[in-house]
Structures are given as C-alpha cells and as structure tokens.
C-alpha cells in the first residue's frame with residue numbers, strides 16, 4: 001500500500017526527514033511515536049503534498065504510484081487522507097457544503113458521477129450519528145469556532161464521508177475528552193478493512209488501546225529508528241525516548 | 249467641477265483629481281484630456297435583454313446623449329423599476345434620474361451600467377426623494393468595459409420612518425466611481441449601504457459613501473467587501489457623520505478586502521465623525537490575503553487549487569448578497585458573483 005524509501009526533506013533549508021524508510025501493507029494499521037519536533041507532522045505534510053518542502057531524496061508511493069510528483073489534490077483523489085494535527089478553519093463555508101464539494105471533486109477526478117443530494121445527506125446523517133456529531137453543527141462554517149475536540153471529531157467525520165484508501169491520523173487523540181476518544185476510535189476502527197491502511201501518529205499509548213496497531217515505529221531525528229509490535233508502545237510509555245534521542 | 253458639468257461645457261481642465269481630498273484615489277483630471285462626442289442613443293435592435301428585465305414593472309433605458317427622466321411612485325404603491333444605463337461606442341452619456349417615492353410606497357430599483365469595449369465616458373446623477381414611511385431597495389450591477397469611465401452619483405433624502413437599502417456590485421472599469429450621499433433624518437429611518445467589488449486586470453472601482461445623521465434615532469448599517477487581483481485597484485471611502493443632537497444614532501460600518509496579488513491595491517478610508525452623545529457606532533476595516541494554509545487543507549480533501557480559492561472567495565463575498573432583501577435581486581447578484589468568481593480567483 002504505502003512505501004516510503006530513504007526519504008529526505010528540507011524546509012527553509014533545514015533538513016527534517018533524514019532518510020526515512022517505512023512500509024505499510026494493505027489492511028494494516030501502523031503507529032508512529034516519537035519526541036516533539038522529530039518530524040512526524042513533517043512526514044504527513046510531505047506525503048500529502050503541502051508546498052514549502054523540498055524533497056531532496058528518496059521516494060514515496062501509494063499502491064505503486066509515485067506520490068511525490070502529484071499535487072496535493074491529486075494525492076487526495078488517489079485516496080490519501082490526512083487528519084490534521086491542527087485542523088484549519090474554513091470561514092463562510094458550511095461543513096456539509098465543503099465536504100460535498102470535496103467528495104464530488106474526488107469523484108469527478110476519478111471519472112465517477114457526482115453523488116446525489118439525498119444520498120449525500122443520508123450518508124452524512126448516518127456518519128454524524130455514529131460519531132455523535134450534532135447535525136446542526138454541519139451547517140456551520142467548517143471548524144470556525146469549533147472546540148479543539150470538535151475539530152478532531154470533524155476530521156474523522158470527513159474521513160468517513162470521503163472513504164479514503166490511506167489515512168494518516170496526526171495526533172487525532174490530542175484534545176479529545178475520554179468519551180470522545182472512545183467514539184472517535186470506534187469511528188476509525190469501523191473504517192478498518194483489508195483494502196485500507198492507516199498511519200496513526202500519537203504520543204499516547206492509550207489511543208493504541210482503542211486502535212490496535214499491527215506495528216509501532218519510533219520516529220526520531222527524521223528517521224524510523226525502531227520498529228516493533230504493539231508492545232513497543234508500552235515500552236516507550238515506561239521508558240521514554242531517551243535512548244533514541246542519543247541514537248538520533 | 250463635476251464630470252456632469254464637464255460633459256455640459258466640454259471643459260476638462262477642472263475635473264476632480266489627485267489633489268482633491270475626496271478624489272485622490274480616483275483621478276479624472278489626469279486621465280481625461282478630451283471628451284468623446286455625445287451618444288445619439290442606441291438603435292432598439294442592438295438592445296439585448298438586461299439582467300433584471302424580468303423583474304421590472306417599468307424598464308427605463310438611458311442611452312441617448314443627454315437623458316433626464318423622472319420616476320414617480322404614488323403613496324402606498326409597490327413597484328419595481330429597472331434603470332439601464334448603456335454606454336456605447338466611444339461616446340459620452342450624461343443621464344439624470346429623479347425618483348420620487350410617496351409616503352408608505354415600496355420601490356425596488358434595479359440599476360445596471362452596461363458598457364462595451366470602447367473608451368466611453370458616462371455620468372449618471374440620481375436623486376432619491378423618499379417620503380415618510382416609504383422604503384426603497386436599490387440594487388446596482390456595474391458591468392463596464394475595461395476602457396470605460398463611469399461616474400455615478402446618487403443623492404438620497406429620507407423621510408421619517410423610511411428605509412433605504414442599497415447593494416452595489418461592480419467589476420470596475422478603466423476608472424469608475426459609484427458614490428452615494430445620504431441625508432439621514434434619524435426619526436426611525438433605516439439605511440443599509442452595501443458594496444461588492446471583484447476586480448481583475450487593470451480595473452479600478454471606487455465605492456464612496458457619505459451618510460449625514462441629522463436627527464435622533466436613526467440607523468445606518470454598511471458592509472462592503474472586495475477582491476482585487478492582477479493590477480487592479482479598489483477604493484472604499486465611507487464617511488458617517490453624526491451631527492450634534494443626533495442622539496441614539498446606531499451606525500455600523502465594515503469594509504473587508506482580499507488582495508490576491510502583489511500589484512493589486514486597495515485604498516480604504518473609513519471615517520466616523522461623531523458630534524453627538526449616546527450613539528452606538530462601530531467600524532471594522534480589514535485587508536488581507538487568502539489563507540494559504542486553508543487552501544492546502546482544502547486541496548488535501550480533494551479540491552483543486554482553483555476550486556479551493558473560488559470557494560473561499562465566494563464565501564467571503566456572499567455575505568453581502570445574503571443581506572439583500574429582494575429575493576429576485578438576490579438571485580441575480582448571486583449569479584453575478586458565481587459568474588465573476590473565475591475572474592476573481
């Protein structure tokens with residue numbers, strides 16, 4: 001599914017990713033943990049095509065297709081979705097209007113018909129109910145004035161509506177209260193399928209109790225420095241990143 | 249000296265220009281070295297359907313060399329008038345319209361400025377006399393050609409308890425001034441003065457308003473939004489004067505612009521001059537760019553960059569269309585926004 005090989009990337013002349021290699025096979029969920037500033041969000045931005053990054057080496061592909069030559073919307077159309085660490089506010093555009101435009105843009109780019117308005121509304125109602133999102137909130141401009149936790153919940157709602165093939169969740173758990181963490185995790189788990197993979201970036205083992213990863217990786221100093229099973233997350237929780245800081 | 253007297257006398261040397269405080273951003277003197285001949289009018293067969301024709305009870309065409317017309321709305325009558333100012337073929341047009349609106353009457357005015365590609369000069373003077381308890385909604389669409397020069401000045405006099413609501417939408421011209429001056433009696437009268445400019449290329453648009461509150465208990469609400477790109481230039485001058493004794497005035501003024509290129513420019517001068525006590529006045533003026541982070545976020549969801557920009561710009565300006573009361577007019581303005589979004593983005 002996702003293959004990253006020896007990826008190097010700079011921003012403003014500063015190298016952040018320094019030879020990162022990672023592979024997430026179809027149907028799997030991998031977690032990335034690592035100290036602040038290690039390059040986790042940078043990795044998610046480089047993969048999704050945010051401008052400003054200079055990829056100086058390596059490769060990244062999704063289902064065999066090179067990602068780095070595509071622009072951000074093309075990558076989204078190929079099924080790449082990023083749940084942002086800090087979701088943006090979209091002034092004046094109601095959440096539902098935005099999501100419908102995005103969904104139809106993706107369908108159009110894939111040569112599919114637009115979704116019919118009643119079908120879209122039905123889907124939105126079902127997914128909103130599952131994530132316990134008040135439907136009226138979807139009529140408000142996207143994320144404008146939403147609380148931190150509401151924004152995160154809205155990210156997962158968008159994922160559920162757009163049905164991507166590969167999800168990157170960048171600290172989706174931060175800002176969520178105890179109940180919301182559970183609801184959002186259930187929403188994410190409902191999306192798990194043999195055709196879909198996920199990369200879950202988090203600082204807290206607790207999220208991984210809900211969303212059980214197949215593999216856990218440590219990202220430090222712009223590289224994957226350690227990989228293991230779910231037990232690695234427990235070890236990190238106990239011991240921190242000290243030894244990796246030195247390794248990086 | 250105004251453009252209308254220049255058109256009368258043919259004398260261009262004393263036109264308003266850079267050195268006149270209120271015209272410093274809309275220089276006519278430096279631009280107009282000679283005036284084109286007067287328009288002889290437009291043959292009917294060249295007249296295409298106007299954007300508002302379907303909504304009007306009374307359609308007036310102003311295309312001749314010098315036009316003077318009067319619209320009279322009797323007491324308690326409800327009607328819709330369409331005024332079409334047509335500028336054509338390297339000519340000049342001087343048109344004056346007086347609108348008398350009787351007590352309790354309700355008038356909707358749809359006004360269009362329609363220009364061709366030539367270097368024309370058009371001056372329009374409008375006078376609204378609005379009696380007690382009457383209400384007027386004025387919707388202006390200015391679709392000038394890029395070589396055109398237009399000055400439109402409207403003077404508004406209001407009776408007690410009356411209402412005047414205005415929305416001006418423009419794509420600008422070579423040089424264009426759309427000016428409104430309101431004498432506000434207070435006395436429960438309500439004024440709304442909104443504007444919208446979407447400019448590209450080398451176009452210029454100047455939305456200037458002056459509201460003078462003369463008595464107690466009046467309200468004015470103003471919202472102007474603009475988007476400029478390329479080398480275009482938007483001008484907003486909004487002045488609200490609250491005269492001594494005009495207590496309990498409520499005035500709100502907002503002007504917000506998006507500047508989409510380095511060479512585009514917005515000049516704004518919002519002024520609240522308050523000489524009375526116990527007034528509620530507020531104004532806000534912002535000039536910014538599109539949020540590039542938000543655009544990446546939208547692209548990440550699958551929207552192309554062009555669509556993302558258009559969606560943000562559309563959301564930004566549609567607030568002005570939403571304030572329109574006349575539903576037919578609101579639809580036309582919304583279509584107009586959709587049509588010009590491509591240009592603006």
Ligand SMILES: Nc1ncnc2c1ncn2[C@@H]1O[C@H](COP(=O)(O)OP(=O)(O)OP(=O)(O)O)[C@@H](O)[C@H]1O
Pocket residue numbers: 011012014016034035036037038039040041042043085
């Ligand atoms: N424009 C920039 N110029 C220079 N350095 C930058 C720039 N943007 C980000 N960085 C640096 O890149 C590094 C990686 O940042 P990144 O956001 O990827 O970290 P992270 O692993 O996601 O951290 P966190 O756990 O705190 O979210 C940080 O040291 C950050 O300061």
Ligand SMILES: [Mg+2]
Pocket residue numbers: 040041042085170
């Ligand atoms: Mg981060």
